[in-house]
Amino acid sequence: MLPKNLFGKPKNALEGESRVGALIECPGCKSRCSEAELEETFHVCRRCGAHMRLSARKRIGITVDPGSFMEIDRDVTSRDLLGFPEYQEKLDKARAQSGEPEGVVTGTATIDGQGVAIFAMDPNFMMGSMGTALGEKVTRLFELALEKRLPVVGFTLSGGARVQEGILSLMQMAKTSGAVGRHSRAGLLYIAVLTDPTTGGVDASFAALGDILIAEPKALIGFAGPRVIEQTIRQKLPAGFQRSEFQLEKGFVDIISDRRELRSLLSRLLSLHRGVA
Amino acid sequence: MDAYSRVQAARAKGRQTSMDYINALFTGFVELHGDRRYADDKAIVAGIAQLSGRPVTVIGIEKGRDTQERVRRNFGSAHPEGYHKAIRHFLMAEKFHRPVICFVDTSGAYCGIGAEERGQGPAIAESIKTLMGLTVPVISIIIGEGGSGGALALAAANEVWMLENAVYSVISPEGAASIIWKDAKRVKEASECLKLTAQDLFRLGVVEKIFEEGDVSSLNERLKRALTETISHYQTMDPEALAEERYRKFRIIGGQAL
Numbered sequence: 163m164l165p166k167n168l169f170g171k172p173k174n175a176l177e178g179e180s181r182v183g184a185l186i187e188c189p190g191c192k193s194r195c196s197e198a199e200l201e202e203t204f205h206v207c208r209r210c211g212a213h214m215r216l217s218a219r220k221r222i223g224i225t226v227d228p229g230s231f232m233e234i235d236r237d238v239t240s241r242d243l244l245g246f247p248e249y250q251e252k253l254d255k256a257r258a259q260s261g262e263p264e265g266v267v268t269g270t271a272t273i274d275g276q277g278v279a280i281f282a283m284d285p286n287f288m289m290g291s292m293g294t295a296l297g298e299k300v301t302r303l304f305e306l307a308l309e310k311r312l313p314v315v316g317f318t319l320s321g322g323a324r325v326q327e328g329i330l331s332l333m334q335m336a337k338t339s340g341a342v343g344r345h346s347r348a349g350l351l352y353i354a355v356l357t358d359p360t361t362g363g364v365d366a367s368f369a370a371l372g373d374i375l376i377a378e379p380k381a382l383i384g385f386a387g388p389r390v391i392e393q394t395i396r397q398k399l400p401a402g403f404q405r406s407e408f409q410l411e412k413g414f415v416d417i418i419s420d421r422r423e424l425r426s427l428l429s430r431l432l433s434l435h436r437g438v439a
Numbered sequence: 440m441d442a443y444s445r446v447q448a449a450r451a452k453g454r455q456t457s458m459d460y461i462n463a464l465f466t467g468f469v470e471l472h473g474d475r476r477y478a479d480d481k482a483i484v485a486g487i488a489q490l491s492g493r494p495v496t497v498i499g500i501e502k503g504r505d506t507q508e509r510v511r512r513n514f515g516s517a518h519p520e521g522y523h524k525a526i527r528h529f530l531m532a533e534k535f536h537r538p539v540i541c542f543v544d545t546s547g548a549y550c551g552i553g554a555e556e557r558g559q560g561p562a563i564a565e566s567i568k569t570l571m572g573l574t575v576p577v578i579s580i581i582i583g584e585g586g587s588g589g590a591l592a593l594a595a596a597n598e599v600w601m602l603e604n605a606v607y608s609v610i611s612p613e614g615a616a617s618i619i620w621k622d623a624k625r626v627k628e629a630s631e632c633l634k635l636t637a638q639d640l641f642r643l644g645v646v647e648k649i650f651e652e653g654d655v656s657s658l659n660e661r662l663k664r665a666l667t668e669t670i671s672h673y674q675t676m677d678p679e680a681l682a683e684e685r686y687r688k689f690r691i692i693g694g695q696a697l
Contacts, residue, residue: 294693323609328633330693332609336595337689340571365560366588385560386550394550414558
């Protein structure tokens with residue numbers, strides 16, 4: 163039995179959504195949206211179109227055919243491998259906050275009847291930071307997809323490496339990229355959907371390696387975070403720097419999709435590869 | 440020697456840089472500059488040379504030896520074009536069945552507007568992916584600083600070696616201190632916690648060999664001998680098995696604890 167809050171609302175959405183009574187303030191235009199309204203729009207603000215962050219489970223819920231999701235590796239979870247100060251407390255807090263054992267949810271499902279291996283990263287679990295368990299779950303998913311000859315659909319969301327796991331966190335970039343490469347060389351399709359934010363070690367590994375890269379509007383996508391860049395170069399970054407629209411312009415994403423159209427776009431792309439994967 | 444002293448030693452001026460090792464360990468090095476896309480990134484040196492009579496591809500992140508050269512080489516912080524150059528050399532090595540030897544010495548991939556505009560993350564991702572699937576032997580040596588993804592882009596290797604005073608980390612201790620404690624001054628503590636010394640990384644299964652530094656000519660001699668022996672060993676392996684072994688190695692790091 164899953165805890166009740168698994169399908170609940172994410173606690174912090176785009177730029178920190180705040181609850182006002184039963185209403186939720188849009189981080190974009192500050193207008194107040196009711197929960198019922200947001201359920202209908204997949205947490206896209208009707209007024210300004212801001213895409214608020216979604217929990218991993220909610221994301222999978224709005225993407226796959228109802229009842230088709232079979233989770234794997236729920237028992238693969240982070241531990242304080244290096245004895246890093248305060249890490250265990252942070253993990254406990256992340257679990258309480260997200261209701262998830264780890265920062266990514268993985269499994270198989272169907273989208274309009276088409277089989278996929280799917281992963282979604284969770285903003286409420288240390289902002290999707292990549293540690294050993296997260297890298298392991300993503301790797302196992304690609305290995306499973308290779309074995310079953312399934313395409314992979316992955317929703318990326320990450321603030322970067324899990325600093326508390328030190329070098330072991332860095333090693334996940336090699337492991338996951340290796341797994342994506344093996345899946346790819348077998349002629350199988352990988353669609354990555356880059357959501358806000360996709361940065362650091364995840365941007366520099368499996369997020370960037372999709373055959374097709376879809377981005378949600380205005381998602382922050384980049385290697386170095388904007389604050390770090392500003393500190394390094396001692397100047398302010400132009401508006402829209404590293405956002406999806408910028409990345410589309412520079413040629414680093416293939417298409418920007420409104421969340422409300424995303425499921426049908428994925429379905430079409432999958433069907434165009436039918437018989438391939 | 441505590442972890443922070445190692446960090447300081449790894450960054451110290453006067454330490455041998457990639458070009459010093461390339462000149463000392465190999466003969467007939469021909470540098471090939473282009474990335475065929477945008478520019479020649481001088482932070483990454485690449486070319487072909489001979490190791491004990493055998494042609495090898497050599498790639499090094501070069502910090503520069505004097506102030507002028509350091510500026511020209513962007514202090515060893517590569518842009519995407521540096522990684523594109525490396526990828527081109529990885530693939531050319533595979534085509535001609537040459538082993539790849541990388542020297543890593545960088546505080547990290549460059550972080551700036553141009554680097555982001557030209558896809559720093561995707562360039563590193565592609566470099567790692569290419570190395571992970573390569574069917575020729577790859578040996579990477581961390582000679583000074585191994586700074587995060589910018590270092591790993593040249594270190595997804597069959598074997599990763601470190602000099603005894605080199606460090607290798609997901610983030611600089613300064614960066615870790617400011618992220619974790621919002622206090623960049625707690626850098627000594629962060630250095631300890633990150634487990635970034637060669638000795639820690641050996642224990643964690645991230646590196647296969649540590650080289651004592653001591654006298655420079657002796658170090659170079661030991662490195663040359665170890666490279667020659669190790670490459671000979673790998674040359675007998677089936678190409679697919681080389682890639683498989685590399686994948687298996689990264690597959691299990693940290694995994695025993697899951």
